[in-house]
Amino acid sequence: MLGVRSGRRLSEGLLLEESEKGRLVVSSVVDGSLANQGLKEGDEIVGATINFDQLSKDDVLKILKLMDDNGFDEKVQVLTKNNLSKSMGTLDSIKAPEELASSFSGENALPSNLRIPSNLVDRARAKRPPPPSDSSLPVLRRCDAAIPVHLSPVQTWVETLERRDSKLLGLVDLHPDVFAVPTRIDILHEVELWQRNFKRISRAHTKVRSEVSGGGRKPWRQKGSGKARHGSIRSPIWRGGGVSHGPRGPTSFYYMLPMKVRVQGLKIALSSKLAQDYLHVVDTLNIPTPDPQYLMDLIRYRHWGESVLIVDAGEELPENILQATESLKTVNVIPAIGLNVHSMLKHEVLVLTLEAVKFLENKLLWHNERFTPLYPFKLPYTDLP
């Protein structure tokens, strides 16, 4: 076992040469450095075992990247602490935050004192095999609305819920003004707070000194009794008296954000779901059984995530999926008009049908080109979406 322990370093004491057959051969050894390793001139180096214990994270990544770039797929075997042997086919599927720090550019490296929690990256999702790189899949839907000249549509795969194993049916074009808007977390925060507070009616109510029963009469005379002067037994300084500045009656926290801000919030939520790989498009919601276990198996098999929000366009949803999701807490089905930022943030994964995509694009893009309302949009216009 080669180990850099004492004496001079391995790289200094060893001269390697490539033989005629293309193998690495030790051509010369500097005396005294590697005598205890047992390496002699003419020895062929077949393999090496590298202990990652003493190495820093950046070095480990450097080594793994080097091996990955040179395509050492079959020759690499990784052993973990528990002695489980896993063969890492490709390193592409790992989306660890450390990977963002490319070992070749020092500027993007993460700081060494950054502590990353172990549950930051879902390893189950990382194991999901990447979709086929060949684009032989047909485009099942193009965008209906006109796309601006300087933008191009974003694409994602169309899957099916009929079978558990993930077979891709095709591609779908998504409008960039709905699914690729710049992410404004402040707008998302505003819309989320609005959704929570505009329905809130706080019914906390306390009685003021005038409302508390009794306390009309002066308890004792002003002077001469030796007691403190008081005007009523229900003043706020008395026990059982009224509250001077307490909550007063049902309070409403109703306010409306501008329509365009709320619409932008929806667009940003959809774009971030797509960008984070949490959006899946499905052709229909027909599933073979009303068994909730089937859905859970499917979700776990495809490594989608913990909680799923399934969106269909119309009000009539297939019986099977309604029955299946009725008893499930983390999987929910809603019609597309019920889509809102809070539900999208609450559920990890968003699943849209093709009709839902069309409906949402139609409704959300109308706001980009509409007039300011002459009269409320609840009343008829010629071309409401």
Next chain:
Amino acid sequence: MSLSFIHRSAMLCRGFRASLNLYDHTTRIPNTTIWLRTLCSSVGEANTRILQSTEEYKFVERLIPPSRVPIPPKHDGPSPSGWTPPSEVPPALPYMIRRSRMHNVPVYTDLTHGSRKTTLVRKVEGDIWALEKDVKEYLQQLTGKDLPTQVNEVTMTLRVKGHFDTELKKWLVEKGF
């Protein structure tokens, strides 16, 4: 609906009364309740003979306004009012400035605190710092002064001190935005 019915019935009522007064004094019915009851039954008979037609609906429907801003007709170059359409091919620059929903260049002036003049360029996409550099260069040539600018990367807007909306609009239109 009910108001119009009462109105019509009141009119007919007056008509009936007038006719009865003229021709028959003796058989005038003194009790007003019986009067109204007979009136209602006679009006009920008349209602079945009313026809409904939907052809006149078009007079109302043509008054209902559209909700979307129409796409302007094709112009080569500026229109008589001075409006210029954006070029079909977007300019090969690292930034893009979209038109507003009324198809205008999104440059606006602002006056705060009574005397603080600023010009705002909205709807910027792409490299906003490159736009800031170009705007500063152009305004340097124009005024000879190095004007303070503020770039807001979150909202993707650029604010320049001073009122330069006409100049910046012309400049952006020349670029092809």
